[in-house]
Amino acid sequence: MAYAMHGGIQYEYIDAMRAARGADVTDMAPPASLVLTLPENKRVLVRVGDRVLRGQVIAEADGILLHAPEAGFVSEAMDAIRIECDGTDETAATVVKTNKRLQDCTREEIIEKLRVCGVADSDGVAMADRVEGADGASVLIAECVDDIAASSSPASIVNGMKILMFALGVRQGVVVCGDDIIDAAKKLSEVCAKSKLIKVATVRAKYPQADKKRLAYAVTGRRASNEFVVSAQTCAAVYDAFVTGMPQTRRIVSVTKGKISKNIRAAIGTGFAELLKFAGIEVDDGDVIIEGGLLCGRRVSPGDAVGKTTRSLVVLRSDDVYERRGADVCIRCGRCVSACPEKLLPNYIVSYIRDGKEHAALSRGALDCDGCGVCSYVCPGGVPIADIITGFAKNHAREVGSEAQNERDKG
Amino acid sequence: MNAIKADGAPFIKSPETVRAMMADVVTAMIPAAVWAVWRFGAKALLLMALSVSTSVLCEGVFEYIAKKRVTVGDLSAVVTGMFIAFGLPVEAPWYVPVFASVFAIIIVKCAFGGLGANVFNPALAGVVFVRLCFRSRLPYSSALTALAVGKLPEYSVYDAAVGLTDGAIGEVSAMLLTVGGLYLIARSVIDWRVPVLFVGTVAALSVLFPQNAAYILYELFSGSLFLGAVFMATDPTTTPVTGVGRCVFAVGAGALTYVMRRFGGDLDGVAYAILAMNMLSGTIDRIAAPRQVRSGTGTEAGK
Numbered sequence A: 001m002a003y004a005m006h007g008g009i010q011y012e013y014i015d016a017m018r019a020a021r022g023a024d025v026t027d028m029a030p031p032a033s034l035v036l037t038l039p040e041n042k043r044v045l046v047r048v049g050d051r052v053l054r055g056q057v058i059a060e061a062d063g064i065l066l067h068a069p070e071a072g073f074v075s076e077a078m079d080a081i082r083i084e085c086d087g088t089d090e091t092a093a094t095v096v097k098t099n100k101r102l103q104d105c106t107r108e109e110i111i112e113k114l115r116v117c118g119v120a121d122s123d124g125v126a127m128a129d130r131v132e133g134a135d136g137a138s139v140l141i142a143e144c145v146d147d148i149a150a151s152s153s154p155a156s157i158v159n160g161m162k163i164l165m166f167a168l169g170v171r172q173g174v175v176v177c178g179d180d181i182i183d184a185a186k187k188l189s190e191v192c193a194k195s196k197l198i199k200v201a202t203v204r205a206k207y208p209q210a211d212k213k214r215l216a217y218a219v220t221g222r223r224a225s226n227e228f229v230v231s232a233q234t235c236a237a238v239y240d241a242f243v244t245g246m247p248q249t250r251r252i253v254s255v256t257k258g259k260i261s262k263n264i265r266a267a268i269g270t271g272f273a274e275l276l277k278f279a280g281i282e283v284d285d286g287d288v289i290i291e292g293g294l295l296c297g298r299r300v301s302p303g304d305a306v307g308k309t310t311r312s313l314v315v316l317r318s319d320d321v322y323e324r325r326g327a328d329v330c331i332r333c334g335r336c337v338s339a340c341p342e343k344l345l346p347n348y349i350v351s352y353i354r355d356g357k358e359h360a361a362l363s364r365g366a367l368d369c370d371g372c373g374v375c376s377y378v379c380p381g382g383v384p385i386a387d388i389i390t391g392f393a394k395n396h397a398r399e400v401g402s403e404a405q406n407e408r409d410k411g
Numbered sequence B: 001m002n003a004i005k006a007d008g009a010p011f012i013k014s015p016e017t018v019r020a021m022m023a024d025v026v027t028a029m030i031p032a033a034v035w036a037v038w039r040f041g042a043k044a045l046l047l048m049a050l051s052v053s054t055s056v057l058c059e060g061v062f063e064y065i066a067k068k069r070v071t072v073g074d075l076s077a078v079v080t081g082m083f084i085a086f087g088l089p090v091e092a093p094w095y096v097p098v099f100a101s102v103f104a105i106i107i108v109k110c111a112f113g114g115l116g117a118n119v120f121n122p123a124l125a126g127v128v129f130v131r132l133c134f135r136s137r138l139p140y141s142s143a144l145t146a147l148a149v150g151k152l153p154e155y156s157v158y159d160a161a162v163g164l165t166d167g168a169i170g171e172v173s174a175m176l177l178t179v180g181g182l183y184l185i186a187r188s189v190i191d192w193r194v195p196v197l198f199v200g201t202v203a204a205l206s207v208l209f210p211q212n213a214a215y216i217l218y219e220l221f222s223g224s225l226f227l228g229a230v231f232m233a234t235d236p237t238t239t240p241v242t243g244v245g246r247c248v249f250a251v252g253a254g255a256l257t258y259v260m261r262r263f264g265g266d267l268d269g270v271a272y273a274i275l276a277m278n279m280l281s282g283t284i285d286r287i288a289a290p291r292q293v294r295s296g297t298g299t300e301a302g303k
């Protein structure tokens, strides 16, 4: 059954990514040195000169353990940890297989395993915390729409779901695939055939769909149901952590430029420049590298590296980069309204903001905008809608002050 | 929740422009325009040329004098000009399209702030304006005039649908206007529900409360119902922006058309019905806003 999602657009540029989405994944050997970027909130557990083994804990970042993806020597341990790989395959003694069957495990054991293995979801939140904090979830949704892991490891995905469902006490699981990866969806269905609890659903592959709330809404038809959404790749990582005890040290990343698109399994810490080179993609002057989606990702530089949440990298040719188109005038065509996945009225919000009617803009949900940029993309008037709304939201947040902001963030 | 992204999405270039949209509208008008020339002769072409050139000129001159960016390149003035000509009978003297265009562009469009800010459909307002000013110079006859005096027209319903009738030059062929509409729907320029609901509402009311059953099909295919439903009620600027709002607009315009035709002083009613609904567009938007996906996290959003 195909579910329709509100909003979003289907566009041409992404064809190559589509084609690659269900395609094979190539393994990339770790490069000579790996860079693990650390957030501000961190605890570094190694020193320059230390020898680390594959799977050894080297830091704690935002409450998630970070492990050495490969064995080697630490050559930098400040804002980032750099490891010069020595090419040996030595694995830390902490990496141990689980011999127990799932049924014999307790919820706590599973959570502990996830914590020790530093499994993060696609937003960079610790899976251990999410499972621990999940209250009364009734359905587990594995998102396979934007995720390229579908075809490479269907069994791991489904098994990872089983583990999570067990830990969560959830009796229903849905793998949601885009209708553009029919082959992968078939493979998943075959794997699921044996399970009564997990089924596969397809949604129309529109951009942007990986937003949890919207995805759940499209599948369950309920606005705030108790769903627990994870990406397919995270499910696979959960499975690996549980069975092999191997921490999360690899990511499958789709790498695209123009018509070339490849899926690559790379070690966390692999520099983007090396990743792109491996994919046979050249970055010319003026090209822009985007991580995380053509419209809504963020700009990165070739010096950045694969992290636990990296899933796609797009190199936009300088000619293809969005530019404001002269006019900047709203003709009220309503395209932004039908495209907005948050079901906002972007054109009205913009006109309120421009007229200084702050209250009206807020009551129209200006802060619900997640900056996906679809509106700006479809706007024939060339209004930089997303820029204006996100800019307003940022200003507003600043004005409201940190205290109130903290309250909001919790919500 | 990382609600705010730092460096401006979207990243990929967009092909959408107002000019492309308006070019599609012009393309969609070609069948009806060719039909007008074939049926009414070169004079029809002259009317179109006059109103298009006056519209474009007015917009350019106004913006130049007002020291604004000159936007004639977006083709919206061309569209307005064409619509004005479409709404005139072939007998219209040369100054009528000129007056209508000046009024439409200067008063109705530019004085309200230009493209996107006008409340009323400029072309419709322009046509209504000259109809009021130069009534005696603008003879009008269509199936509706015959029906108004209780006679059936001399031609068949088929002729009325195809356009082998009289009326304003652009309105006669419901069939070719529909072709244009299908093109616009295929190009995602207009929302298919609008023309369907507009015509559908008039049809439904005519069937439910018929004046004379034999009249119904004539009534549907004559006058500017199809022109209005396909091209005027789908004007982006002067209609609601939400899907539901547009449906409300279309049904409202259809109902008003029926009422005016039946009880009002205007034979056709379509132009007045749309202009009346134009005034309500903003209100409809306010009421028919879609429910937001998030339940108003962090906002004062009431509903």
Ligand code: SF4
Pocket (backbone or CB within 6 Å): A339, A340, A341, A342, A343, A344, A346, A368, A369, A370, A371, A372, A373, A374, A375, A376, A385, A386, A389
């Ligand atoms: S950027 Fe905001 S307003 Fe625009 S489509 Fe996305 S969520 Fe809607």
Ligand code: SF4
Pocket (backbone or CB within 6 Å): A329, A330, A331, A332, A333, A334, A335, A336, A337, A346, A347, A375, A378, A379, A380, A381, A382, A383, A385, B241
């Ligand atoms: S897409 Fe652009 S022109 Fe159309 S209504 Fe939205 S802001 Fe206005």
